[in-house]
Amino acid sequence: xxxxxxxxxxxxxRFALEARLGGGGMGTVWRARDLVLDRAVxxxxxxxxxxxxxECDPEAAALLRARVLREAxxxxxxxxxxxxxxxxxxxxxxxxxxxxxxxLITGGSLADRLAGGTLEPREAASLGREVLGALRAAHAAGIxxxxxxxxxxxxxxxxxxxxxxxxxxxxxxxxxxxxxxxxIGTPDYMAPERISGGEGGPESxxxxxxxxxxVA
Numbered sequence: 001x002x003x004x005x006x007x008x009x010x011x012x013x014r015f016a017l018e019a020r021l022g023g024g025g026m027g028t029v030w031r032a033r034d035l036v037l038d039r040a041v042x043x044x045x046x047x048x049x050x051x052x053x054x055e056c057d058p059e060a061a062a063l064l065r066a067r068v069l070r071e072a073x074x075x076x077x078x079x080x081x082x083x084x085x086x087x088x089x090x091x092x093x094x095x096x097x098x099x100x101x102x103x104l105i106t107g108g109s110l111a112d113r114l115a116g117g118t119l120e121p122r123e124a125a126s127l128g129r130e131v132l133g134a135l136r137a138a139h140a141a142g143i144x145x146x147x148x149x150x151x152x153x154x155x156x157x158x159x160x161x162x163x164x165x166x167x168x169x170x171x172x173x174x175x176x177x178x179x180x181x182x183x184i185g186t187p188d189y190m191a192p193e194r195i196s197g198g199e200g201g202p203e204s205x206x207x208x209x210x211x212x213x214x215v216a
Contacts (some may be wrong), residue, residue: 010035012090015043027097031104034087039088044100063094070096071143075166078141082134084154084164106203114150114216115173124216127153127161131150131209134163139202146200148208149189150215188215 009017021029027046034041038205046068069091076086089103110127113119119127131153138145145152145166152165187195191207194200 011043012082012092013040015090015099015101017043018031032101034101040104042102042104044102046095046100047097050147064095065091068100071166072098072100074141074143075138078137078143080134080137081138082130082162083166084162102164105154105156105164107157107159109151110153110155110161110212110216111150113155119216124213126216128209130161130212131163131212132206134161135202135205135209138163138166139205144200144202145208146194147186147189148205148212149186150212153212 011017011032011075015032017030017032019040021031023029027044030043030045032041032043033039046064067150069089072086075083084105085103086100087103090099092102118124131148131204135145135148143166145163147165148163152163153163154162156162189208189211191200191204194204
């Protein structure tokens with residue numbers, strides 16, 4: 001970490017954090033400025049719910065780092081207009097966990113859109129076809145999403161959907177200790193086989209997509 005303009009945190013000497021966009025159990029997303037290319041990007045600070053994991057369990061922290069990097073590399077191979085683009089990964093001894101540098105999608109999420117009311121059937125079907133295309137491209141590359149839901153579908157200014165947060169549920173499952181019978185993920189959209197503790201497969205993502213479209 002370094003400092004650029006007063007009050008601005010700069011990651012890797014290049015990415016100046018400007019505003020917090022959101023957060024969840026596996027980290028925080030920031031709007032940032034790439035100072036080299038002078039463009040807006042999104043930075044995801046990937047970290048477990050327990051911030052002390054790196055100190056109290058170095059082995060688990062190393063597993064998390066390896067899995068994040070593996071997911072990022074796999075996703076970087078997927079070229080599809082409805083899949084979020086990863087530009088860069090910041091990974092060094094200066095940081096406890098990797099930072100993912102991604103394209104910035106500025107139209108909010110499908111969850112934000114649905115807060116104002118449901119979609120017309122034709123609009124929902126069009127959005128569903130595009131998200132299905134994103135999932136097909138990911139599945140062809142051997143990547144499961146595992147947490148398809150409105151909050152993980154971002155919208156471009158023209159309304160076209162972009163699927164994000166691939167593999168985060170799997171990363172979370174690999175690093176968080178849970179009590180027996182607990183569920184990691186979003187049960188409302190989760191396929192039955194995953195709710196019952198199974199690994200699931202590409203078909204589990206399709207179930208989640210169908211549930212999301214039903215809600216939309």
